[in-house]
Amino acid sequence: xxxxxxxxxxxxxxxxxxxxxxxxxxxxxxxxxxxxxxxxxxxxxxxxxxxxxxxxxxxxxxxxxxxxxxxxxxxxxxxxxxxxxxxxxxxxxxxxxxxxxxxxxxxxxxxxxxxxxx
Amino acid sequence: xxxxxxxxxxxxxxxxxxxxxxxxxxxxxxxxxxxxxxxxxxxxxxxxxxxxxxxxxxxxxxxxxxxxxxxxxxxxxxxxxxxxxxxxxxxxxxxxxxxxxxxxxxx
Numbered sequence: 001x002x003x004x005x006x007x008x009x010x011x012x013x014x015x016x017x018x019x020x021x022x023x024x025x026x027x028x029x030x031x032x033x034x035x036x037x038x039x040x041x042x043x044x045x046x047x048x049x050x051x052x053x054x055x056x057x058x059x060x061x062x063x064x065x066x067x068x069x070x071x072x073x074x075x076x077x078x079x080x081x082x083x084x085x086x087x088x089x090x091x092x093x094x095x096x097x098x099x100x101x102x103x104x105x106x107x108x109x110x111x112x113x114x115x116x117x118x
Numbered sequence: 119x120x121x122x123x124x125x126x127x128x129x130x131x132x133x134x135x136x137x138x139x140x141x142x143x144x145x146x147x148x149x150x151x152x153x154x155x156x157x158x159x160x161x162x163x164x165x166x167x168x169x170x171x172x173x174x175x176x177x178x179x180x181x182x183x184x185x186x187x188x189x190x191x192x193x194x195x196x197x198x199x200x201x202x203x204x205x206x207x208x209x210x211x212x213x214x215x216x217x218x219x220x221x222x223x224x225x
Binding site: 035044045046047050059060061062095100101102103104105106108109110111 | 156161173217219
């Protein structure tokens with residue numbers, strides 16, 4: 001059974017940093033591209049970042065470019081999102097999401113809430 | 119950036135109704151479109167990919183159509199478990215973008 005379990009969310013002050021992790025199991029993690037997708041409270045879905053299976057290709061949404069860094073450790077079956085210079089508008093549930101066939105998501109984690117507030 | 123216009127934002131319907139949700143792109147994306155269902159407090163779930171291919175395990179009352187710039191999600195006979203929010207997503211190019219969502223509520 002495919003499982004994606006996020007962790008690392010919490011309350012952080014504006015300008016602060018946080019590192020999210022996603023532990024993957026039930027599939028060959030190193031064969032799949034991965035994404036982070038977020039959802040602000042009461043709002044729609046927003047794609048945040050993408051990383052290919054070998055980490056050779058990475059993309060970011062303009063809203064987080066230069067502040068967030070996606071990475072992965074295939075030996076540990078883990079995906080990460082380092083978030084720096086956090087803003088109130090980064091407050092959201094962050095989902096780890098498996099990428100299939102070059103673009104859509106077939107599995108999602110349960111999400112981890114990040115709250116940026118003083 | 120490919121902009122997406124999803125409509126309506128709110129749809130009131132009754133069990134047994136046939137409902138359609140539209141997603142229009144700012145430029146052609148061939149068939150690189152997916153549809154997701156999300157229930158309150160839960161992660162989204164994949165319904166359809168490649169505009170019209172039903173994900174394994176998804177009931178056949180869900181169907182998708184369209185290509186290029188105009189796409190439609192149809193629920194042929196609405197069931198109680200279908201009351202949720204639906205999102206389209208294009209994967210033709212980066213940045214990936216989602217529609218604004220359509221909440222299907224009980225009439």
